[in-house]
Amino acid sequence: MEGSGQFIVDGQHVAAEFTSDHLIWTDTSSKKEVWVETDNIICCTTTTEETGFEVVYAAKSKKNDSKLREGRIVFSGPADKVRIFSRIIQGYLAENKRPRRLLILINPESGKKRGYKDYVNKVQPILERCGIQAEAVVTTGKGQPTEILGDYDLDSIDGLVAMGGDGFYCECLNGLIVRRQTDAGVDFNDSTAELSAPTIPIGILPAGTGDYVVQYLHGTRCLVTAVLRILMGKSVNTNSASIHEDNRCLAHSGLVLGFGLFGDMMHNCEKYRWMGSNRYNIVPIASLLRRRTVDVEIEYLPAKSSASTSSPSSRDFKRQISLPVGNYKVSMAPRLRRQSSVPDILINITNGWQKTTGRVYAVDTHPIVMAAKDGRMRPCFGAENLTMTVTDKCSLSKHVQQLSLVNDEKPDCYNFDFVRQMNVDAFKVRLSSSTPLRITKTGRKELDKNFFINCDGEAIRLTTPQFEVRFHRNIVSLFGTPST
Ligand SMILES: Nc1ncnc2c1ncn2[C@@H]1O[C@H](COP(=O)(O)OP(=O)(O)OP(=O)(O)O)[C@@H](O)[C@H]1O
Numbered sequence: 001m002e003g004s005g006q007f008i009v010d011g012q013h014v015a016a017e018f019t020s021d022h023l024i025w026t027d028t029s030s031k032k033e034v035w036v037e038t039d040n041i042i043c044c045t046t047t048t049e050e051t052g053f054e055v056v057y058a059a060k061s062k063k064n065d066s067k068l069r070e071g072r073i074v075f076s077g078p079a080d081k082v083r084i085f086s087r088i089i090q091g092y093l094a095e096n097k098r099p100r101r102l103l104i105l106i107n108p109e110s111g112k113k114r115g116y117k118d119y120v121n122k123v124q125p126i127l128e129r130c131g132i133q134a135e136a137v138v139t140t141g142k143g144q145p146t147e148i149l150g151d152y153d154l155d156s157i158d159g160l161v162a163m164g165g166d167g168f169y170c171e172c173l174n175g176l177i178v179r180r181q182t183d184a185g186v187d188f189n190d191s192t193a194e195l196s197a198p199t200i201p202i203g204i205l206p207a208g209t210g211d212y213v214v215q216y217l218h219g220t221r222c223l224v225t226a227v228l229r230i231l232m233g234k235s236v237n238t239n240s241a242s243i244h245e246d247n248r249c250l251a252h253s254g255l256v257l258g259f260g261l262f263g264d265m266m267h268n269c270e271k272y273r274w275m276g277s278n279r280y281n282i283v284p285i286a287s288l289l290r291r292r293t294v295d296v297e298i299e300y301l302p303a304k305s306s307a308s309t310s311s312p313s314s315r316d317f318k319r320q321i322s323l324p325v326g327n328y329k330v331s332m333a334p335r336l337r338r339q340s341s342v343p344d345i346l347i348n349i350t351n352g353w354q355k356t357t358g359r360v361y362a363v364d365t366h367p368i369v370m371a372a373k374d375g376r377m378r379p380c381f382g383a384e385n386l387t388m389t390v391t392d393k394c395s396l397s398k399h400v401q402q403l404s405l406v407n408d409e410k411p412d413c414y415n416f417d418f419v420r421q422m423n424v425d426a427f428k429v430r431l432s433s434s435t436p437l438r439i440t441k442t443g444r445k446e447l448d449k450n451f452f453i454n455c456d457g458e459a460i461r462l463t464t465p466q467f468e469v470r471f472h473r474n475i476v477s478l479f480g481t482p483s484t
Helices: 079-095 115-129 144-150 166-184 212-218 223-232 261-271 273-289 312-318 334-339 396-407
Strands: 003-009 012-018 022-026 033-037 041-046 052-060 068-076 101-106 133-138 159-164 202-206 235-245 248-253 257-260 294-302 321-325 328-332 346-348 354-365 369-373 376-380 386-392 419-431 437-439 445-447 452-455 458-461 466-479
Touching: 003 079, 012 079, 033 052, 041 079, 041 223, 052 079, 052 223, 068 079, 068 115, 068 223, 101 115, 101 144, 115 133, 115 159, 115 223, 144 166, 159 166, 166 202, 166 212, 166 248, 166 466, 202 212, 202 223, 212 223, 223 466, 248 452, 248 458, 248 466, 257 261, 261 273, 261 354, 261 452, 261 458, 273 396, 294 386, 354 419, 386 466
Parallel strands: 101 133, 101 159, 159 202, 202 466
Antiparallel strands: 003 012, 003 068, 012 022, 022 033, 041 052, 052 068, 235 248, 235 466, 257 354, 257 452, 294 354, 294 419, 321 328, 328 346, 346 354, 354 386, 369 376, 386 419, 419 466, 437 445, 452 458
């Protein structure tokens, strides 16, 4: 599928060439060659009389490597030449599918509450110029994505777009996963169920406070770049981690899941939402100063495919001293005994689950794994397993030092005696039996104290003293190509 021809651009004759790699022509003012990779071409439309055709493409921004801007070029010429050349490009685009029909959910409350305004002013014009059929829905409350996606005709769209922050992306991810399980007859509440992957990708248009997933994907939170990346149609598979309590799936996390300190931090951040993005600078420090330990028992299923990752977890496993005890193998982790005030015992149970106890500040994991690369922690989509990170009791100064390194994305941020990491496919956290419970009116035993899980920026309150986390590899695809 290749072609070349002479056309008129801005009243001047130019030669154009199209191959499966690129479209090239000479810019009429600079006389320089313009080279557009075919991956970056979004659409090609002919005029009604077929005496011209327009190509819309994503061009690199001159100032920033990660940013893209919308590029457009109109070629004119005799109808037969225009028809042949434009059909070659259209044929390529048909074979290398670009999304043409999108459902766009907009959270008007995200970030600085500019979502809807930005959609109308910045997103809609691009979609219209590219001939995209878009249905935009402004949500009116939490949980609406799941409601909307519950009975939406998904065969009528090529992708779902979440315009909002990370929390809203998480809501859309949940809505799509739940809908897919309903269609496939899978009980998504069952933590052992093999989930079915949704058939359409998710795109994210940044309008939130953190917008981490978008930045991980594109290296920028530029809205125009995000629109163009969606329209270019490339996607990457990403993982989720589901949280279960009492045979009920509370949510799927697509970015970060943290129990203990990070749950408390997020709960406090939500209380101070009126402070805007400033709350993320002040509230976490205040929460850290009021950190509390929790006595827990953790059962975890070591990852089947842990050999391929290079996180400190594999090193930690090797350092365990294993002693066979009947059906169990009891392993003492030397590092842990030194640090924790509660003795840490690792028990290998024959069915594969292992057990550890401890007095901890946090148990957390990242469905988008952060792995060391080029001297920094970089996001890794579709990693082979989860890394469970347990932060044991430690001095405040050491804790601050460690979290500062995490914040600065330093590769040695987990190299502390009080931080344990394990590659896992699942884990269960059980609060100690001394945690106070109350009996509800329905006779159910519930936690009497508040404990929270931070699920992608939303604080989920635990009601029972145990929760379980399950890994789902490549469960959804995201529009975009990771920048790292
Ligand atoms: N109309 C609404 N539609 C959907 N969610 C809403 C709405 N109003 C408030 N919310 C709340 O907004 C939360 C998600 O916020 P979102 O992630 O989009 O923005 P953010 O918190 O400002 O950004 P970030 O997550 O990137 O820090 C939801 O979890 C929900 O509780």
